[in-house]
Amino acid sequence: MSVPASPCSKCYLRKQCLFYRAPGVAQGGADQILASALTTNIPVVQGERVYGYGSPFEYFYMVKSGSVKCSLGTSAGEELIVDLCLPGDIFGLDGLNDARHSYSAVALETGLLCKIRFETLERLITEEPCILRSLLRLMGQKFISDLRFVTSRMSTDKRIAHLLINLSKHNGPNTLPATRVRLPMTRADMGNYLGMALETVSRILSIFQKNGIIDVHGKHVEILDPDALNRIMADREVDLSAPAADNSAQ
Amino acid sequence: MSVPASPCSKCYLRKQCLFYRAPGVAQGGADQILASALTTNIPVVQGERVYGYGSPFEYFYMVKSGSVKCSLGTSAGEELIVDLCLPGDIFGLDGLNDARHSYSAVALETGLLCKIRFETLERLITEEPCILRSLLRLMGQKFISDLRFVTSRMSTDKRIAHLLINLSKHNGPNTLPATRVRLPMTRADMGNYLGMALETVSRILSIFQKNGIIDVHGKHVEILDPDALNRIMADREVDLSAPAADNSAQ
DNA sequence: CGCCTGTTTGACTCGCGTCAATGAAAGTGG
DNA sequence: CCACTTTCATTGACGCGAGTCAAACAGGCG
Numbered sequence: 001m002s003v004p005a006s007p008c009s010k011c012y013l014r015k016q017c018l019f020y021r022a023p024g025v026a027q028g029g030a031d032q033i034l035a036s037a038l039t040t041n042i043p044v045v046q047g048e049r050v051y052g053y054g055s056p057f058e059y060f061y062m063v064k065s066g067s068v069k070c071s072l073g074t075s076a077g078e079e080l081i082v083d084l085c086l087p088g089d090i091f092g093l094d095g096l097n098d099a100r101h102s103y104s105a106v107a108l109e110t111g112l113l114c115k116i117r118f119e120t121l122e123r124l125i126t127e128e129p130c131i132l133r134s135l136l137r138l139m140g141q142k143f144i145s146d147l148r149f150v151t152s153r154m155s156t157d158k159r160i161a162h163l164l165i166n167l168s169k170h171n172g173p174n175t176l177p178a179t180r181v182r183l184p185m186t187r188a189d190m191g192n193y194l195g196m197a198l199e200t201v202s203r204i205l206s207i208f209q210k211n212g213i214i215d216v217h218g219k220h221v222e223i224l225d226p227d228a229l230n231r232i233m234a235d236r237e238v239d240l241s242a243p244a245a246d247n248s249a250q
Numbered sequence: 251m252s253v254p255a256s257p258c259s260k261c262y263l264r265k266q267c268l269f270y271r272a273p274g275v276a277q278g279g280a281d282q283i284l285a286s287a288l289t290t291n292i293p294v295v296q297g298e299r300v301y302g303y304g305s306p307f308e309y310f311y312m313v314k315s316g317s318v319k320c321s322l323g324t325s326a327g328e329e330l331i332v333d334l335c336l337p338g339d340i341f342g343l344d345g346l347n348d349a350r351h352s353y354s355a356v357a358l359e360t361g362l363l364c365k366i367r368f369e370t371l372e373r374l375i376t377e378e379p380c381i382l383r384s385l386l387r388l389m390g391q392k393f394i395s396d397l398r399f400v401t402s403r404m405s406t407d408k409r410i411a412h413l414l415i416n417l418s419k420h421n422g423p424n425t426l427p428a429t430r431v432r433l434p435m436t437r438a439d440m441g442n443y444l445g446m447a448l449e450t451v452s453r454i455l456s457i458f459q460k461n462g463i464i465d466v467h468g469k470h471v472e473i474l475d476p477d478a479l480n481r482i483m484a485d486r487e488v489d490l491s492a493p494a495a496d497n498s499a500q
Numbered sequence: 501c502g503c504c505t506g507t508t509t510g511a512c513t514c515g516c517g518t519c520a521a522t523g524a525a526a527g528t529g530g
Numbered sequence: 531c532c533a534c535t536t537t538c539a540t541t542g543a544c545g546c547g548a549g550t551c552a553a554a555c556a557g558g559c560g
């Protein structure tokens with residue numbers, strides 16, 4: 001083909017990328033569509049706001065590296081983090097119901113984003129119906145997030161276990177091994193996201209550490225006993241009262 | 251026109267109906283599209299399951315009268331009500347991410363539903379792009395539900411106030427006045443939906459009643475002091491310790 | 501009339517939020 | 531390179547909101 005290779009054809013996330021893996025689109029065709037519509041590798045630094053509440057809705061974004069929090073603001077000035085976006089995740093869908101964003105999106109870590117203009121995507125959908133399927137499936141995924149169940153039903157230790165397991169599952173082959181997790185956010189943000197006080201986050205991480213389940217150093221967590229984490233999350237009895245590891249030499 | 255009038259042209263919900271009010275579609279055209287695609291006035295009785303977890307995804311539904319709860323099941327057999335659908339609301343979008351529903355939908359009250367086959371809707375989108383806008387806006391609305399904020403940040407009395415206000419706002423001109431609310435669900439379901447114990451629901455309703463804010467009789471609630479409800483929700487100090495009304499004769 | 505489901509109310513307990521103080525780490529300027 | 535400031539994290543003490551357990555009550559239905 002005489003079409004120039006899209007920048008996505010070598011992206012390490014291409015297998016999980018919404019736009020790239022649109023089912024039913026021949027790869028060459030998808031590349032062509034992408035090359036014309038996507039803006040790739042947009043750098044963002046930690047704390048940078050990608051968009052704010054009420055700002056005009058123009059793009060869908062994807063996290064290529066780093067992480068992004070999407071949060072909802074209140075009249076009292078508090079925030080509620082409603083979505084945590086890691087590499088491969090999409091955000092920006094909160095602008096769909098009117099022409100403005102109802103969340104704000106802030107980079108938790110320095111990284112790279114890709115984006116596609118919504119109008120372009122709409123046009124592409126009418127030209128290539130299978131993209132609609134992809135988009136709807138993607139939105140469906142965001143819908144059935146179990147976060148609401150986690151925050152409204154699970155005890156605080158279960159919530160932390162849940163988050164740790166989720167983060168470790170998110171580690172791809174190109175990143176850390178599944179037993180090493182980098183917490184992308186502060187304790188305050190974790191608490192906000194999980195619906196608990198930041199002190200509780202810290203306390204539970206300490207308890208897990210005392211029991212030899214994990215090893216915490218700031219934002220870096222080593223999962224020593226994944227089974228224990230799973231047991232905690234699965235509601236089976238786990239004794240979190242007595243230290244299990246011989247940390248006495250410390 | 252020789253096209254027969256669609257059953258929707260006289261529906262009392264037509265102004266808020268997703269399919270009917272698709273913007274940019276000439277009314278006659280919309281009617282025609284609807285007549286061919288919608289199944290209207292499907293009766294459901296209280297407790298009837300419209301679809302269950304894992305059942306094949308075929309339709310989008312709309313509540314015409316009555317109410318429907320959408321809930322997520324857990325391995326332990328509990329349920330979590332994630333959506334409460336009142337007349338004019340859409341449900342069924344939980345089937346979008348794969349070909350099966352991830353929620354179950356159960357009628358809370360006897361009423362009528364309308365439905366549209368998803369495949370048909372997909373085809374209509376490619377023929378009439380403005381329907382895509384409608385659908386996406388609708389999905390966007392579901393996204394930015396503030397329920398997560400309510401359940402994870404507000405105290406239990408605020409949550410109840412929030413629900414009562416929402417229900418009263420939902421009363422259309424054809425239904426009850428804004429000061430009269432019919433609770434569509436049991437205390438247990440309310441608690442489940444709002445993330446609290448059913449006893450707490452009952453207790454708070456009683457407290458509101460003692461303070462002369464509402465008058466409760468089973469599922470029927472008369473809002474005596476809407477301002478007080480709004481103040482409770484808005485975090486301003488409201489004294490809920492002493493009875494304000496002269497109910498001593500009771 | 502008794503059964504069953506749903507509601508109300510009380511008593512008790514405890515998980516976790518709040519307040520507070522200290523410690524560690526990271527950024528800032530001279 | 532080292533003081534200073536600021537942000538972030540940890541740990542303890544304390545109290546309250548709300549869950550759990552339990553019992554009595556109301557209403558609907560066969």
